[in-house]
Amino acid sequence: MKNRVMSSVYMQWAKTRQGARFNLATSGLITYPLSALPVKLEDLAPLARGGGYGYPPLQEALASHCGVSVDNVVAADGTSMANYLAMAAILQPGDEVLVEHPTYELLLAALGNLQAEIRRFPRLPENGFALDPAEIERAVTPRTRMIVITNLHNPSSAFAGEAGLRAIGEIARRVNARVLMDEVYLDAAFEIEPRSAFHLGPEFVATNSLTKVYGLSGLRCGWVLAEPELARRMWLLNDLFGVNQAHPAERISTIALRNFEPVRKWSRALLERNRQLLNGFLATRSDLDVRPLQFGTVVFPRLLTGSVDKFCELFRQKYEGTVVPGSFFEMPDHFRMGIGGESEGLALSLKQLGVALDEFRSLATTA
Ligand SMILES: Cc1ncc(COP(=O)(O)O)c(C=O)c1O
Numbered sequence: 001m002k003n004r005v006m007s008s009v010y011m012q013w014a015k016t017r018q019g020a021r022f023n024l025a026t027s028g029l030i031t032y033p034l035s036a037l038p039v040k041l042e043d044l045a046p047l048a049r050g051g052g053y054g055y056p057p058l059q060e061a062l063a064s065h066c067g068v069s070v071d072n073v074v075a076a077d078g079t080s081m082a083n084y085l086a087m088a089a090i091l092q093p094g095d096e097v098l099v100e101h102p103t104y105e106l107l108l109a110a111l112g113n114l115q116a117e118i119r120r121f122p123r124l125p126e127n128g129f130a131l132d133p134a135e136i137e138r139a140v141t142p143r144t145r146m147i148v149i150t151n152l153h154n155p156s157s158a159f160a161g162e163a164g165l166r167a168i169g170e171i172a173r174r175v176n177a178r179v180l181m182d183e184v185y186l187d188a189a190f191e192i193e194p195r196s197a198f199h200l201g202p203e204f205v206a207t208n209s210l211t212k213v214y215g216l217s218g219l220r221c222g223w224v225l226a227e228p229e230l231a232r233r234m235w236l237l238n239d240l241f242g243v244n245q246a247h248p249a250e251r252i253s254t255i256a257l258r259n260f261e262p263v264r265k266w267s268r269a270l271l272e273r274n275r276q277l278l279n280g281f282l283a284t285r286s287d288l289d290v291r292p293l294q295f296g297t298v299v300f301p302r303l304l305t306g307s308v309d310k311f312c313e314l315f316r317q318k319y320e321g322t323v324v325p326g327s328f329f330e331m332p333d334h335f336r337m338g339i340g341g342e343s344e345g346l347a348l349s350l351k352q353l354g355v356a357l358d359e360f361r362s363l364a365t366t367a
Pocket residue numbers: 027077078079080081104150154182184208209210211212217222
C-alpha cells in the first residue's frame with residue numbers, strides 16, 4: 001500500500017506565492033460585493049442552529065438551484081470538501097481510480113490521501129484538451145472504481161457535452177465504477193447553460209460550489225449531488241470533520257441562492273468582457289500556442305519560447321506579475337492564467353504579461 005499523501009504542493013504555493021500586483025493566477029472571480037446581496041444583520045440571527053443533517057432552508061435552496069431532490073444534496077465546505085467527501089465515501093484504500101491528465105492537483109492529492117491506486121487517461125492539447133471517451137475506454141480496467149473528470153476542465157476550460165459524458169457513464173456502469181464530475185467551473189458556460197452530469201444517471205456524482213464562478217468564495221458554500229443512499233453515507237462521514245458549517249455562512253448562502261439572478265448577471269457580464277480582452281490579447285501572441293477561450297475563467301497556453309519556470313520567475317521578479325506554472329498540472333511547458341479579475345485590472349495585467357513575454361522572447365533569441 002502506498003504512503004498517504006499528507007499535503008498539496010499546489011495549495012501551499014497558491015496560499016503563499018500567488019499574490020502579486022498583476023495577478024493572473026487565480027481561477028475564480030473577484031468577490032461579489034456583500035452590499036449587493038439583500039442581507040441585513042438581523043438575517044444572520046440566531047448565530048447557531050440546532051442539529052440535524054444540513055440547514056433545511058439551504059438544502060431546499062440548493063436542491064432548487066440544481067433541479068434535484070433535497071435528499072440528493074450534501075452540503076460541504078466548498079468544492080474541495082465536496083470532492084473529498086465524495087471520494088472518501090466511495091473508495092477503499094487500494095481502489096483503482098482513473099483521473100484525467102492534466103488535472104487539478106488537489107484531486108490527485110485527495111486521492112493520494114485516501115491511498116487510491118491512480119491511473120491516468122490523457123486530454124490532449126492538440127485536441128484542445130477535449131474529453132475523449134475512447135481514451136477512458138483504453139485506460140479502464142475491471143478494477144476501476146471511479147473516474148474523475150473536471151468540467152469545465154481545469155486547467156484548459158474545455159467543455160465536455162452530454163453525448164461524451166453518457167458514453168463515459170456506460171463505461172463506468174459496465175465496470176461498476178462511479179464518475180466523479182467536478183463542476184466548479186461549469187456554470188461559467190453561461191451561453192449554453194449546461195445542466196449537471198448528475199442528471200445523466202446514478203453512476204454520476206457531481207460536486208460544485210458558489211466559490212469560483214459567482215465570486216462568493218468566502219461563504220464556502222459547496223455541495224455534492226449523489227443518489228440518496230450515497231448522499232447519506234457522505235453526511236455520516238462528514239460528522240468526522242465538523243458538526244455543521246458556519247451558520248451565518250449558511251444563512252447568507254441561502255439568501256444569495258434565493259436572489260440569484262443579479263449574481264448570475266454580474267458574473268456573466270464580467271466574464272464576457274474579460275474573455276474579449278483575453279482573446280484579443282491571445283490573437284497578438286505568436287509565442288503562445290492556445291485556442292481562443294470559449295467559456296470559463298482560465299486558459300492554458302503552451303509557451304513556445306523557452307522554460308515556463310524561467311518565464312514565471314522573470315514575470316514575478318521584474319514585472320510583479322504571476323501566472324500558474326504548468327508544472328502544477330504536470331505540463332511544465334504550459335502555464336495557466338485566469339480572467340476573473342476587474343476588467344480594468346485584467347487589461348493592465350495582460351499588457352504587463354505581453355511586455356514580459358516580449359522581453360523573454362528577445363532573451364531567448366539573443367541567448
Ligand atoms: C477543479 C477544482 N475543483 C475544486 C476547487 C476548489 O474549489 P472550492 O474553492 O469551492 O473549494 C478548485 C479551485 O481552484 C478547482 O479548480
